[in-house]
Amino acid sequence: MYIQTKCFYFVFVMKASGSRFSKCLYFSANAFARKVEKLATNSWKKINLTPSHAYLLMTVIEEPGVQPGKLAEEMQLTPSTITRLIEKMEENKLVVRTTEGKVTNVYPTPKANQLYPQMKDCLDEFYTNCISILGAEEMKRTAQNINKLSDKLSS
Amino acid sequence: MYIQTKCFYFVFVMKASGSRFSKCLYFSANAFARKVEKLATNSWKKINLTPSHAYLLMTVIEEPGVQPGKLAEEMQLTPSTITRLIEKMEENKLVVRTTEGKVTNVYPTPKANQLYPQMKDCLDEFYTNCISILGAEEMKRTAQNINKLSDKLSS
DNA sequence: TATTATTATTTGTATATACAAACATTAAAC
DNA sequence: GTTTAATGTTTGTATATACAAATAATAATA
Numbered sequence: 001m002y003i004q005t006k007c008f009y010f011v012f013v014m015k016a017s018g019s020r021f022s023k024c025l026y027f028s029a030n031a032f033a034r035k036v037e038k039l040a041t042n043s044w045k046k047i048n049l050t051p052s053h054a055y056l057l058m059t060v061i062e063e064p065g066v067q068p069g070k071l072a073e074e075m076q077l078t079p080s081t082i083t084r085l086i087e088k089m090e091e092n093k094l095v096v097r098t099t100e101g102k103v104t105n106v107y108p109t110p111k112a113n114q115l116y117p118q119m120k121d122c123l124d125e126f127y128t129n130c131i132s133i134l135g136a137e138e139m140k141r142t143a144q145n146i147n148k149l150s151d152k153l154s155s
Numbered sequence: 156m157y158i159q160t161k162c163f164y165f166v167f168v169m170k171a172s173g174s175r176f177s178k179c180l181y182f183s184a185n186a187f188a189r190k191v192e193k194l195a196t197n198s199w200k201k202i203n204l205t206p207s208h209a210y211l212l213m214t215v216i217e218e219p220g221v222q223p224g225k226l227a228e229e230m231q232l233t234p235s236t237i238t239r240l241i242e243k244m245e246e247n248k249l250v251v252r253t254t255e256g257k258v259t260n261v262y263p264t265p266k267a268n269q270l271y272p273q274m275k276d277c278l279d280e281f282y283t284n285c286i287s288i289l290g291a292e293e294m295k296r297t298a299q300n301i302n303k304l305s306d307k308l309s310s
Numbered sequence: 311t312a313t314t315a316t317t318a319t320t321t322g323t324a325t326a327t328a329c330a331a332a333c334a335t336t337a338a339a340c
Numbered sequence: 341g342t343t344t345a346a347t348g349t350t351t352g353t354a355t356a357t358a359c360a361a362a363t364a365a366t367a368a369t370a
Contacts, residue, residue: 016231016301016302016305016306016309017299017302017303017305017306019229019230019231020214020217020229021210021229021230022298022302023295023298024210024278024281024282024298025191025285025289025294025297025298026191026192026194026195026206026210026281027210027230027231028297028298028301028302028305029184029187029188029191029192029301030188030191030192031231031305032184032188032301032302032304032305032308033184033185033187033188034231034327034328035305035308035309036180036181036184036185036308037181037184037185038308038328039181039308040181050355050356051181052356052357055176055179055181055182059175062175067318067319068318068319068320069317069318069319074174074175074176075174075176075182076171076174076182076186076189077356077357077358078357078358078359079318079319079320080319080320080321080357080358080359080360081356081357081358082319083319083320083321084320084356084357085356085357087320088355088356099319101318101364101365101366102317102318102319102363102364102365102366103318103319103365104318104319104320123179126179126181127179130180133307133308134180134304134307134308138304139180140178142180142183142300142301142304143177143178143179143180143183144172145297145300146171146183146184146187146297146301147170147171147172147177147183147187148172149187149289149293149297150171150172150183150186150187150190151170151171151172152288152289153187153190153191153193153194153288153289154170154171154190189357189358193358205325205326207326207327222348222349223348223349223350224347224348224349232326232327232328233327233328233329234348234349234350235327235328235329235330235349235350235351236326236327236328237349238349238350238351239326239327239350240326240327242350243325243326254349256334256335256336256348257333257334257335257336257347257348257349258335258348258349259348259349259350
């Protein structure tokens, strides 16, 4: 339940484990993802990036010239989603695109490269938060387990 | 990578466990949720419902007159999202809303009640699919684990 | 070489979701 | 009893994401 005071919302969330749908993986997986997303969003807010922009940008910086298709694979998003993310980041002068023939290459701008250390800090902060809330071992094990199941789901 | 043939896309997805971000819970949780969502979407497509509409509708049928706030708690979505879902389902003549004072009650229509057995079938199909891909034990354990972590994240 | 199939990317359109703010109603406090 | 706080819901606006179709370029094949 949302309790709102002076236009701020403090969240009293029902426990996932008590929900009518707690046994349903659709429900669990989505609710969990939204919460992790929120945590990540907070970590990257200070440099004004959403988590997906941040991850895409880190990849572009670490692999300058990377193609959208490759980004889609790595991030497990559709090509169209990648195009949309890139468009947004081009507006914000964080990446540039060059197209030759059917191939597009994405490069970081100097502004993006300058931002890189701060991005690393945000990532660290996110991990630190995760670990302090979930525990290091628990987090690692869960990520591994989820990846394993993800792989099963995509074949 | 997406391979498209005659306007159909067959997906060769990079393994989550091989991704640059495989250790990151933001990434894992989201990618996993998207895949589970897809599986669920397929199960409910035959009765033309998205998973979130389906879950909301099942709750409304099982608890006629339930209030949006309660739905938000149970589904762990924000009140505004619930409002939007209800609007959509009102258009489709699956629920009706009555408002008295500040309280709103949501009721299923006869059409919705008629659909209920089929919804149960879709849910069953979804579970069956999950189990056949992930294994019954694995699925159960994962849902429990994810719920536990969800709870930790929301306090 | 001409035609066909494949590949990489983008566009049009639609969805679910959220935050912040706005309403409207009820409860509390003074 | 009037003002203030709390509550339940909805709206305005913005986001990420996806599917299907469209482009455009290259590769394969006949």
